[in-house]
Amino acid sequence: MRLSELSERSGVSTATIKYYLREKLLPPGRRVSATQAEYSEEHLRRLRLVRALIQAGRVPVATAREVLRHVDDDSLSRTMRLGAALWALPQTNPEPLDGSDAETAAATQQLEELLSRLGWSKAQEIGSLSPSYQSLVTGLATLLRLGFPITVDLLLPYGQKMHEVAESDLDLLETLPSDGERVEWAVASTMLFEPFLISLRRLAQQEESARRYGY
């Protein structure tokens, strides 16, 4: 398809598409004349992912380019490709508090115990290489530093629920036809589905509070 059709079908203006092409967020079309290029269904799909990252997810252009580099790296195994793309995304960290060294050590110990009790042995092997692991340590250290009485017993059911969520996530991925599409959906769903899950939790809290205590 021509640029105008790509614009129409995607709902993205031609100016914005040209900007994405210049920024190498979208691969060039197949040149058919000096002034025209031909775009494919893959361009349409990639455009969707770029918008999920840049427009909906407010990810900086340089970060998006890094994420897409991993999405396209089919030399990696499926887990590594997923991991590399997701690890390049912005993490959702609370700001670390000053002087939390003791709490960081305690948080690391709690997290290790939590992972053991959850039976997440692969996550334990990857350990602090994973930005998610590091975010969990920072988040826990902040809660401990502020004096909240967090225990592994308290965290355990949350870990179990999130494991069930991750199983649903991967079941869904497996319905997609190619590894390329799987990693694209994994990235888009991380950006767009995380706020959705959080809002679902908040709405469920309102439901549950109204059930238990009335309005």
Added chain:
Amino acid sequence: MRLSELSERSGVSTATIKYYLREKLLPPGRRVSATQAEYSEEHLRRLRLVRALIQAGRVPVATAREVLRHVDDDSLSRTMRLGAALWALPQTNPEPLDGSDAETAAATQQLEELLSRLGWSKAQEIGSLSPSYQSLVTGLATLLRLGFPITVDLLLPYGQKMHEVAESDLDLLETLPSDGERVEWAVASTMLFEPFLISLRRLAQQEESARRYGY
């Protein structure tokens, strides 16, 4: 206790405490002389919440003041007080995309069907009054606008899991001794626990991916 002891026990500098007092994020101490005031355990607890909001959660001062106003409003019912405090917090919305009117209508319909199938009748009654409901509509509309094949069947297990999470949340709240402490924990845990849950999900995805596909 004196300001110096409040500073020592909280780990917050006296300059920062004075700033919070000026900004009315912390109620004034009980004046004991022209130059000295006496602070209580409640100040210590409130300071913890202020830090959770401002330092760890990066909430603007005006927003924090609004949240605290609701936390302190014991004229409200428990559900309303919790709701008002949480509704004043920043929402985690994806940026809405241009020209999503048709998708917004479709998203609203999907959300209503989802809430019916989940049996969340209270949430349906509150409806679009709740910022979480509005966030869910925006998030769904964005996913639909980008052409992702989202269905109610797909969303249902996520809603069920988040309801179980909310039950754990409220069970935990009920272990706290007073309504004031409950609403404080609800606010702090929203700010600090949401990123923690999200990171847990990402780590669970890595665990599950490594289990299914190896490294």
